[in-house]
Amino acid sequence: MTGTTAPRKGARWIERWDPEDPVFWRESGERTARRNLLYSVLSEHIGFSIWSLWSVMVLFMGPGYGIDPAGKFFLIATATFVGALVRVPYTFAVARFGGRNWTVVSALLLLAPTTAALLVMEPGTSYATFLAVAALTGVGGGNFASSMTNINAFFPLRKKGWALGLNAGGGNIGVPVVQLAALLVIGTAGAGHPRLLLAAYLPLVVLAAALALARMDNLAPVRNDTGAVRDAVRDAHTWIMAFLYIGTFGSFIGYSFAFGLVLQTQFGRTPLQAASLTFIGPLLGSLIRPVGGALADRFGGARITLATFVAMAAATGVVVLASVRESLPVFLVGFVALFALSGLGNGSTYKMIPGIFQAKALARGMDGEAAAAYGRRLSGAAMGLIGAVGALGGLGINLVFREAFLSSGTGTAAFVTFLGFYGACCAVTWAVYLRRPAAVIAKASGAAAKPQLTSV
Structure with a gap:
């Protein structure tokens, strides 16, 4: 997203940014980009912890709270839903206010849900109040979209898979970290003290905001481009990638x-036994996300994504078998594998997005900086939409679980549903991005060449 309007002024605004220029990148660009990546990861990490707060708050909610499993799943689903919705405005906030400025604001906004939960987390609080506070935690989900859009602008195309994977993976680790913190509280103080966990996060939120204020930068060339948004909305690949991202990030x-x-x-x-196991899967999925990005840089995002969906379908089959036989060890093996594979797929799918729009630019006859600028413009606009739709996959998973447990008391039907969805993701990935297209025959009418997508 670039613009030609008047330059923005201020000590933390960078007026010229050209990461595709090897000299610029070597002399100053890489150092600046890595510094911004570091503090972006910290802020996004805290955001994910707050967004996933209710995945651990429900472990503290014993019989005294009077909320059944279906009600708890709905609390979790509410946080997921709001987090998905706010990703769209958060994406465009980076260009409107600056990446550094919005990172500070978005970090400080996390104080609202954390403080609210601290005040209401006790038996006797109405379910409607818990629902409202769970909805507030959705602001943590928005941090991912603004952080990824910001970091996407800092790095050259050849480094995006690694950088976006590291940024997202470091943020995703916020999920197992808050779960480990809950385990510590439950194991030491007991399940009756959720406020200890909430109080510990308040200074961390302030620290993330303060470091972003002191150490991050705004990129003046990154500006909102309503034309890019319209183009991204109209491009079929935006919605195809959103569908695939439901399968990877939605699952995670x-x-x-x-x-x-x-x-x-x-x-x-x-609660203690559950908390002692809960963090393992999200931790593996978070740690492996940069590996997915790096593999996509080397072998192509579509190839890694297809292999990931095939493996996710196989792991889901194991989970279905374990659910039917009520075998916890086998269930844990299959479920943890699903986490690791979803993390791998998260990295590879996000790498595909800039590659797709770069390929479209080349098909239009662009090259060099013109093609890179077109790719940045469209991929930046598409990322917010893809991230929002992908997060809605998390809502779908929790609603499917809720219905499965309401109707049968087990999650078997839910896992069968997920297995079918991964099969559909395999088919779409192969058909759109890996099936070798027939040779494009130039027509006398001058029809534009189709982009070569088998290497994205």
Whole structure:
């Protein structure tokens, strides 16, 4: 997203930014980009912890709270839904206010849901109040969209898979970290003290905002481009990638939020037992996300994404078998594999987005900086939409779980549904991005060449 309007002024505004220029990148660009990446990861990490707060708050909610498993799944789903919705405005806030400025604001906004939960987290609070506070935590989900849009602008195309994977993976780790913190509280103080966990996060939110204020930069060339948004909305690849991102990130966030509650509800684990297992899957999925980006840089995002969906379907089959046989060890093996694979797919799908729009630019006859600028413009606009739709996959997972447990008391039907969806993701990835297209025959009418997408 670039513009030609008057330059913005201020100590933390960078007026010229050209990461595709090797000399610029070597002399100053890489150092600046890496510094911004570091503090972006910290802020996004705290944002994910707050967004996933209710995945652990429900572990503290014993019989005294009077909320059944379906009600708890709906609390989690509410946080997921709001987090998905706010990703769209958060994406465009970077260009409107500056990446550094919005990182500070978005970090400080996390004080609202954390403080609200601190005030209401006790038996006797109405379900409607819990629902409203769970909705507030959705602002943490928005941090991902603004952070990814910001970091996408800092790095050259050849580095985007690694940088976006590291940025997202470091943020995703906020999920297992808050779950580990909950385990510590439950294991030491007991399940009756959720406020200890909430109080610990308040200074961390302030620290993330303060470091972003002191150490990050705004990129003046990054500006809102309504034309780019319109083009991204109209481009079929935006919605195809959003569908695939439901399968990867939707799975990661949906399973992260639901894992502990599934262990309690289907396998009869205590809050401490559930908390001692819940963090493992999200941790692996977060750590492996940069690997998915790096593999996509080397072998192509579409190839890694297809392999990931095939493996996710196989792992889901294992989970279905374990659910039917009520085998917790086998269930844990399959479910943790799903987390790791979803993290791998998160990295590869996000790498595909700039590659797709770069390929479209080349098909239009652009090259060099013109093609790179077109790719940045469209991919930046598309990322917010793709991220928002992908996060809605987490909502879908929790709603499907809710219905499965309401109707049968187990999650087996839900896992069968997920298995079918991964099969559809395999088919779409192969058909759109890997099936070798027939040779494009130039027509006398001058029809534009189709972009070569088999290497994105």
